[in-house]
Amino acid sequence: MKDINPFSTRDYISPNYFCNRQAELKQLIDAIDNQKNTTIVSQRRLGKTALIKHCFNTLQNRKDVSLHYFDIYSTQNLREFTNQLSTSLLGYFESKPEKVFQQILKLLGQFRPKFSIDELTGKPSIELSLQSDAETGQSLGALFNYLVVQKKKIVIAIDEFQQITQYPETNVEAILRTHIQGNNNISMIYSGSNRHMLVSLFNDYARPFYQSSGFLFLGKLDKETYKTFIAGHFNKAGTEISQEALDSIMDWTLGHTYYVQEVCSSLYAINFSHIGVPEVNRIIIQLMEERTPLYQIYRDLLTSSQYALLKALAIEGQTEQPTSTGFVTTYQLGAVSTVKRSLEALVNKNIVFYEDGKYHLIDIFLMRWLQRQ
Numbered sequence: 001m002k003d004i005n006p007f008s009t010r011d012y013i014s015p016n017y018f019c020n021r022q023a024e025l026k027q028l029i030d031a032i033d034n035q036k037n038t039t040i041v042s043q044r045r046l047g048k049t050a051l052i053k054h055c056f057n058t059l060q061n062r063k064d065v066s067l068h069y070f071d072i073y074s075t076q077n078l079r080e081f082t083n084q085l086s087t088s089l090l091g092y093f094e095s096k097p098e099k100v101f102q103q104i105l106k107l108l109g110q111f112r113p114k115f116s117i118d119e120l121t122g123k124p125s126i127e128l129s130l131q132s133d134a135e136t137g138q139s140l141g142a143l144f145n146y147l148v149v150q151k152k153k154i155v156i157a158i159d160e161f162q163q164i165t166q167y168p169e170t171n172v173e174a175i176l177r178t179h180i181q182g183n184n185n186i187s188m189i190y191s192g193s194n195r196h197m198l199v200s201l202f203n204d205y206a207r208p209f210y211q212s213s214g215f216l217f218l219g220k221l222d223k224e225t226y227k228t229f230i231a232g233h234f235n236k237a238g239t240e241i242s243q244e245a246l247d248s249i250m251d252w253t254l255g256h257t258y259y260v261q262e263v264c265s266s267l268y269a270i271n272f273s274h275i276g277v278p279e280v281n282r283i284i285i286q287l288m289e290e291r292t293p294l295y296q297i298y299r300d301l302l303t304s305s306q307y308a309l310l311k312a313l314a315i316e317g318q319t320e321q322p323t324s325t326g327f328v329t330t331y332q333l334g335a336v337s338t339v340k341r342s343l344e345a346l347v348n349k350n351i352v353f354y355e356d357g358k359y360h361l362i363d364i365f366l367m368r369w370l371q372r373q
Contacts, residue, residue: 032065038213188213237268310370
């Protein structure tokens with residue numbers, strides 16, 4: 001009988017389904033033990049969140065730490081950030097959430113906190129009625145003061161931390177830095193996919209968070225280690241997977257964690273007795289066909305110049321100078337000025353990103369789909 005599908009693309013399952021990252025895990029735990037802050041930076045869907053949750057899983061039985069995680073990608077302002085922080089306190093003091101709620105109610109009663117339980121997940125949440133920037137600042141101060149008096153090391157992980165730069169309030173960075181820096185029992189883990197913005201946040205002398213955090217730049221998993229991990233789970237389920245098939249998966253996905261997991265998850269679900277290159281190709285075609293209606297929408301969402309540039313970038317895989325005369329001429333993209341505007345638009349729309357001196361498509365499945373057209 002097969003175990004649960006070990007190739008999750010949605011959330012962290014358990015240490016048994018987490019591949020390697022021992023050096024990164026040690027760096028995080030060492031930082032926590034020494035009360036240092038860490039900023040995790042990587043491409044999207046490369047495993048930042050899973051690493052944080054694996055770290056928390058490793059530390060969960062330690063009585064000297066209290067662990068809090070929240071994702072602020074969907075937040076639009078400091079008020080929503082504060083609500084997320086309040087909810088994270090309940091979520092990770094799970095042994096007595098009602099008691100914690102009563103304590104928070106005492107601290108924040110003037111802001112009329114509303115306590116609720118998510119019907120789907122069963123997780124508690126709090127929403128504060130904050131009417132002004134001053135009230136938001138006061139509530140943040142009260143929450144951090146609450147954490148300071150806890151008789152434990154507090155670890156707060158904030159996913160997609162660069163989102164704070166989009167908040168409309170003034171001095172957001174200074175406000176958060178003021179509350180965080182004065183608390184010796186709190187260690188912060190920041191994470192995000194916008195490398196330029198995060199490095200600027202913590203490395204720009206003029207910004208409040210200057211040099212307040214170390215960096216952990218998360219790369220792709222070692223290819224051979226990942227292949228061993230994949231083969232092990234297929235073998236455990238009674239499925240043999242050839243080395244050629246493993247190489248095909250790694251090459252087609254460029255070794256990117258999310259896309260490797262997606263292909264392997266689909267292969268695992270079919271329950272093959274043997275997986276070779278033909279089986280991998282069959283799944284890849286299936287995945288491309290499933291996404292065709294979604295990817296066809298790009299033709300309507302983008303201008304003709306943007307779409308032409310997107311196709312050219314997909315064909316190249318990665319390129320250093322998409323506005324060079326050679327590139328523009330090869331793909332018949334028109335005027336260089338138009339290509340520059342299109343490139344800026346694709347980057348701003350989070351379809352293309354720039355890293356290590358080269359431009360890439362964020363979505364590898366989209367890149368492969370465009371290559372097939």
